[in-house]
Amino acid sequence: MNSKESGAWIKYFKLKSVSFFLDIARSQDYIADRAFNFIVFMLEKTMMKSYLKAGLFVALLLLMTNAMAASVNVYSARKEALIKPLLDQFTEQTGIDVKLVTGKADALLQRLKSEGMNSPADLFITTDAGRLHRAKAADVLQPVSTDVLTAVIPENYRDPENYWFGLSIRARVITYIKDKVEPKQLSSYEALADPRWKGRICIRSSENIYNQSLVAAMIAAQGEDKTQAWANNFVSNFARPPKGGDRDQVKAAAVGVCDIAVVNTYYLGKMINGKDAVQRDMAGKVGLFWPNQGDRGVHVNISGAGITKSAQNRTAAILLLEFLVNARSQHWYASVNYEYPVREGVDWSDTLNGWGKFKADALNLSLLGQNNATAVRIMDKAGWK
Numbered sequence: 001m002n003s004k005e006s007g008a009w010i011k012y013f014k015l016k017s018v019s020f021f022l023d024i025a026r027s028q029d030y031i032a033d034r035a036f037n038f039i040v041f042m043l044e045k046t047m048m049k050s051y052l053k054a055g056l057f058v059a060l061l062l063l064m065t066n067a068m069a070a071s072v073n074v075y076s077a078r079k080e081a082l083i084k085p086l087l088d089q090f091t092e093q094t095g096i097d098v099k100l101v102t103g104k105a106d107a108l109l110q111r112l113k114s115e116g117m118n119s120p121a122d123l124f125i126t127t128d129a130g131r132l133h134r135a136k137a138a139d140v141l142q143p144v145s146t147d148v149l150t151a152v153i154p155e156n157y158r159d160p161e162n163y164w165f166g167l168s169i170r171a172r173v174i175t176y177i178k179d180k181v182e183p184k185q186l187s188s189y190e191a192l193a194d195p196r197w198k199g200r201i202c203i204r205s206s207e208n209i210y211n212q213s214l215v216a217a218m219i220a221a222q223g224e225d226k227t228q229a230w231a232n233n234f235v236s237n238f239a240r241p242p243k244g245g246d247r248d249q250v251k252a253a254a255v256g257v258c259d260i261a262v263v264n265t266y267y268l269g270k271m272i273n274g275k276d277a278v279q280r281d282m283a284g285k286v287g288l289f290w291p292n293q294g295d296r297g298v299h300v301n302i303s304g305a306g307i308t309k310s311a312q313n314r315t316a317a318i319l320l321l322e323f324l325v326n327a328r329s330q331h332w333y334a335s336v337n338y339e340y341p342v343r344e345g346v347d348w349s350d351t352l353n354g355w356g357k358f359k360a361d362a363l364n365l366s367l368l369g370q371n372n373a374t375a376v377r378i379m380d381k382a383g384w385k
Helices: 003-026 028-043 050-068 084-094 105-118 129-137 147-152 209-235 246-254 265-273 277-283 314-323 327-336 350-354 366-370 372-382
Strands: 071-076 097-102 123-127 165-177 260-264 286-289 300-307
Touching: 071 105, 071 314, 084 097, 084 314, 084 327, 105 123, 105 129, 123 129, 123 314, 129 209, 129 300, 129 366, 129 372, 147 314, 165 246, 165 265, 165 327, 209 260, 209 366, 209 372, 246 260, 246 265, 246 277, 246 286, 260 265, 265 277, 265 286, 265 350, 300 314, 366 372
Parallel strands: 071 097, 071 123
Antiparallel strands: 123 300, 165 260, 165 286, 165 300
8 A cells, every 4th residue: 555545544544533533522422321431531631632632622512512401301290390390300300301291191092102203202100010911012111221210219119121220109099988897897908899899989980090900910920710709799889880980989978878988099189288278178088008928018109211212312211211219209298299219318398207117918910900901801801991
């Protein structure tokens, strides 16, 4: 190779080197995770050629520009008032802008499916492990793994393959009219199928994911046959055909329609602490009982989130996901929405403390999604409307 050819190859290599670093800089995820420290380290190496230093310096400038202009798009099935304050705190601390779209859980999942890889969403937040499983099965989420998420979120509250992660915990409990039922008469979900409760139980429809997940957990604990037998007898104890939400079950009990209502804890917390005096009075008429404390523990579920498969701002979305499980965010959930922190060591609100400690079912919540179809079939067969 002559000197002219050598010079041409050196010039070509220089141009390709600078181009390579520019390409790296345009990849926000790679840069954010690894390249910043690498670039700074390499710039400190005095033996580097000037053209390589120039390329790395340009990449570093682009990295800083990308970081300052970062944003993340969130689809949330949680109402704006129950998530936006945390998103605003995230933006204040990081400078990353959050664009929020709220809606019904099933509608948002359908939107993600319809949009496919063209979806602008980076993070999908929804309620119930059953819905998170549906999102994973619909191939709209991608797996992520970080030391923070692994260390903070207990294994049973996250997907085994890291497609979704729990953000807060709620328990599905038995509430009872204080002047009609003694706590010593209660023990477990299974015992609610006893004939003594005939015509005395209020609960939501079988179409509700919370009830589907409750039955799915029972399938995991005792198998299909026993769960079917339980469901057949449980349905015969309903005081009325299921209708309304969890608050409506408490209201029905308060006005004498039933003596027992099966509800999620945070709904009761909202009624107790809400501005509506009528609802506060109704909630005051019921007591809360933790079922199955002598065996597997009360059925619990989560609100949770996953990074979308289409995420264009993956790194920012991961940072937001980690932010939502820091101690301050977790305390906010417990204080404002009357949910339990998924992170251990976080103080509960006065309302949650007032209900006392409890044993929670340690079932991996991914099984709720896996058992969902069987649970729905059992409920339909039992006549649970």
